[in-house]
Amino acid sequence: MSELRSGRPTGVLFDIDETLVDLRTAMGNTLREISARDLAHFTEEDWAAYQRLYTADPQGYYDRYLAGELSFTRQRLLRVAHAQQAHGLPAFDGDAEEAWNAAYDDVLPWHFKPFDDVVPVLDQLDALGIPYGAVSNNVHDYQRAKLDAAGLERIQILVGIDAVGAAKPDPAIFLEGVRLLGTDPARTLYVGDNPVVDGRGALAAGLQALWVERSGCAELRAAHPDLPVSGSLAAVPAMVGQSSPAPG
Structure with missing residues (x-):
């Protein structure tokens, strides 16, 4: 993984579909x-x-x-x-x-079910006092119901495409999530499964990024060699200061 651009993140935003919810x-x-x-x-x-x-x-x-x-x-x-x-x-x-x-x-x-790594990572972020939320390319109410159905009611900060009239990778939707977290964009980590919409979109908006590529596809990873990548969410606590298995 490349070095963090602006110091360790003080807040985390997640994509929902294929990142938090399977x-x-x-x-x-x-x-x-x-x-x-x-x-x-x-x-x-x-x-x-x-x-x-x-x-x-x-x-x-x-x-x-x-x-x-x-x-x-x-x-x-x-x-x-x-x-x-x-x-x-x-x-x-x-x-x-x-x-x-x-x-x-x-x-x-x-x-609707969360991936197995979701709840343990959120538990660690809670223990660290790191605020987190979600930014999704769907409307707020639909995604709110999805998170609740998946048992992820604890994720209270949620930005949908109807919040700012824009979808990822438009910077506006990322920055609305940052605003709600109360963090600095450069110290906010965005975690998502799409290397272009999530990874490059977050970086273009001034955030840090982690691409979660669960399949382990070497060809896909090789197409985006400059993006920090992990096979699971387990890398997130390490990026904000908690020891955790190395990404890969």
């Missing part, structure tokens, strides 16, 4: 639960491919939602339509779309 697993489990009857013919390989296609969003529908081109519900329906089409399944009609989306909304929160 959203991919939650989405995959939800898809399987609500579609098990209609897709009873699927093999395990079919399910894995279907879930992966939906969660990966290769068409970039979520980015179009962030750009204001699609509603949140429409980007979700387009993602499942793409997965359906790829598996030779008919598209949903209007009534079926409404029913599928309602079922998805009802079931998804039951599957």
Whole structure:
């Protein structure tokens, strides 16, 4: 890991999805639960491919939602339509779309879970007296409900894209999180799973950054050699002064 740019952080901001909350697993489990009857013919390989296609969003529908081109519900329906089409399944009609989306909304929160390393790290930050919060590329109320469903009510500071009318990597959304923490940008650590939106976005806003790359993909890490990277959140306490396993 490269040296800290401006001294040890005095505050920490986290991304939520795939950093604190295992959203991919939650989405995959939800898809399987609500579609098990209609897709009873699927093999395990079919399910894995279907879930992966939906969660990966290769068409970039979520980015179009962030750009204001699609509603949140429409980007979700387009993602499942793409997965359906790829598996030779008919598209949903209007009534079926409404029913599928309602079922998805009802079931998804039951599957929100934090990664195993989240609670121990938050416990250490609490013990150190380090303030923390979250900055997310979704609206505040939706992410507030997600954190609460995942048992992360302790994260009280939360900035969504509706707070400042901007999404990461726009500096404004990072700086709003810093303002709420009451820290200096140069002494605030931002932790996220996306090397561009989270890592480089935080650095461009004047924060410190830690890229959490849980897969251990050497090729992906090699594409961003200048970003501080860790395979888990365990590096965070070390960066603010608590001994912890070395990142890697």
